[in-house]
Amino acid sequence: MDSFDMSKSIMIKNVTSFPVGFRKISGEGEVNIPPYTSILISRSEVVSKVQSRSTLFWGKTQDGKHPWIYVDDKETRIYTGLETETEPQSIIDEKKISDAFGLKNMSAFKKAIEELAVTFAEKKMLVEAVSKLNFNDYKKIKFIEEYTGMTVEN
């Protein structure tokens, strides 16, 4: 990793519907990211934040599965251990949701959804994605409404 440049700036994305902010460790001041928005900050700051096991980057379960902030840079993710070369960091996105809807087995679908959406933000995204991606499976949508406690609107 000789070419790993700490002074480079990288994108981080707030994947929740809340404004998310944190205080810088390596620099001074604070970082504030509006909902569903990416911002550019220095790689060294991201690395120190992730390496200090910040819950915002690692999620409540500390396994990188349900984070508030997603590091949009493969090199940094691998460097800090958020993912490995073979196994990418698993966060909820539209592709994963449509994959789940592709499952024929209802209990497999339930399991997949329960693994994908844990936090409020993820549930919210799931519900929004259902109408955005035009799914029309009554039972599955009914289950999502039941599981998230939110209503799917068209």
Added chain:
Amino acid sequence: MRTYEINEMNGCRKDTVHNGLNSKSPIVETFSALVQGKDVENIKDVNGKKVGDQCVKKIKELNTRAEGGDTSAISELNAIRAYVVNPILLEEIKLLGFFGGYENLGYDETIERKVIKQSINTRGQALNGDVPFSFNYADKYTVPSTSLAAGYEVDYRKAQFGDMSAENILIENIKTDMRNKASAFAFDTVTSAISNATIKNAVTGVTRANVQSVINKARPFGAVTLVGDTSAVIKLNDIATYSDLQKTTPYLNISQDAMNEIRKNAYVSSIMGAGVYGIDNAYDLSKTNTAGSWFDKIVNDEYIFVVPTGVASPIQLWTRGGLTSMTATDVSAGRLLTRYDLEVAADVAKGEEYKIGLIDTTE
């Protein structure tokens, strides 16, 4: 409106009913005095006759019969105990009303929420046209309730000889357990209602910009108080600072006043014009954190609630029907267990979640 319905709380049998017994009965007073270790000599009945000793004898006798498995004696003891605990417990739960209303309902009443709403705003209109005008209307919906249970293994043998020390621990146990569970339930309901709302005033991370924006949004509803677990409000200390010359380092300086407050109370008493109030929160020793290295707290300790005062709070809490109890023998374990149940409900007025702000202090 009164709706009559059967109490169906998790198969709980209301075995505390006993004829002729009420909260002012001398035996209840005696029991309470014994538990607190007070003198029973001056306890009088309605005629002014001293009956303390007689009541002690009766309580001992009831315990003897209970030890032998007499259900009517057990139910009478449960009734007495419920009369002792109930007022203290409801008093404690009432304290939860600090950020909303609290109401205690009878068994025959339904938990129902009425939210006053306003129709469209009044508009000007040319003569002879339809004039839309505003009016208030009420939206009603029922609120589902949950039953909280706290129980313990009873030792009638001890009380049979007048040793009430176990009783004291037990009553304390029901009281604390119920209160903690009720507050955890209320806070969880409020947090999830706010987080799920479409229009919400919620942020993650204690940064100057985040806290400022939440307070700014809540401020027009009234003077703002920040309420949360002490470990959450302590994080506000970091931003109780000012920048001197360089705007890039806002965390640099702290005033002597603020420093004194932090030294004495662990957190600043006010920030950005909002009062700060830390609430005590005990550990749930039966639950460890995700890493398994330490305990979880009873109430989620990550949130700070931004509560405007002087506004009709959208949060409402209810208890229904007071305490009910049930006693049974666990045959396989050979234990005599008594369970107390309390029906509670909490609600944030639908469509008014934005009035309460939420700061998630996750770092």
